[in-house]
Amino acid sequence: MGKATTVAVIGASGGVGRAVVRAALDNGLRVRALARSRTRTQETVGDLEKLDEFVEGNVDDPESLARLLEGSVDIVLSCLGTPKGAAPCVENGTRKIIDAMRAAGLQRMAMISSIGVGDSLPQGLAMAPFFARCIKPLFLKKLFADLDAAEEVCWRAAGMRCVCVRPPGLTNKRGTGIFRLAPSCELKPSKRASIPREDVAAAMIKFAKDDSAFLHWEGKGVTVVS
Numbered sequence: 001m002g003k004a005t006t007v008a009v010i011g012a013s014g015g016v017g018r019a020v021v022r023a024a025l026d027n028g029l030r031v032r033a034l035a036r037s038r039t040r041t042q043e044t045v046g047d048l049e050k051l052d053e054f055v056e057g058n059v060d061d062p063e064s065l066a067r068l069l070e071g072s073v074d075i076v077l078s079c080l081g082t083p084k085g086a087a088p089c090v091e092n093g094t095r096k097i098i099d100a101m102r103a104a105g106l107q108r109m110a111m112i113s114s115i116g117v118g119d120s121l122p123q124g125l126a127m128a129p130f131f132a133r134c135i136k137p138l139f140l141k142k143l144f145a146d147l148d149a150a151e152e153v154c155w156r157a158a159g160m161r162c163v164c165v166r167p168p169g170l171t172n173k174r175g176t177g178i179f180r181l182a183p184s185c186e187l188k189p190s191k192r193a194s195i196p197r198e199d200v201a202a203a204m205i206k207f208a209k210d211d212s213a214f215l216h217w218e219g220k221g222v223t224v225v226s
Helices: 015-026 038-045 062-068 090-104 118-127 129-139 141-156 197-209 211-217
Strands: 006-010 030-035 053-056 075-078 108-112 161-166 169-171 180-182 194-196 220-225
Touching: 006 015, 015 030, 015 038, 015 197, 030 038, 030 062, 038 053, 053 062, 062 090, 075 090, 075 197, 090 108, 090 141, 108 141, 108 197, 118 129, 118 161, 118 220, 129 141, 141 161, 161 197, 161 211, 169 197, 194 197, 197 211, 197 220
Parallel strands: 006 030, 006 075, 030 053, 075 108, 108 161, 161 220, 169 194
Antiparallel strands: 180 220
């Protein structure tokens, strides 16, 4: 029996991050987690001893990142997001993650982005036209510009192997375990404009466990829908 895959989850106490940690453990993966909140992470896993490593901190601290990425990490799963009311921070955080990965000799990362970023803008318009034409430019322009810039950091980082996972609106509904990965040109307007966080987490775990899936989407943005 081969060695279990080890994932480093960044943003492990956020909505998607918590779902990713649970899904990774449920799939028998070894988990190293970086989170701002020890309490929320403990609520997620029950006992922090279930994790290979827990680091209480954030991506602004190089020592926390270095500790997270020590040892044998197979893939980094970045679940960074901008907290409500805070200044956009994903681009800056992604740069720091990549710097830490280089220092640790790591190359593979899957990161959470959003539909409507990069070449998925037509998808956003088709799936949620009011959101894409009104809400996004009026209220979320800076947040989406930050995600665009974060993806560009991934694409331009020499030697890095990245997949950017672009869900539509996120919900806290129970996951179905059924999701579809698609490029921007394949989705039709009838597709639902929301997805449970648990199903997005399942997609992230697929990239950790399935080398062929990672290789297929490497260097690309991929939309995940129910």
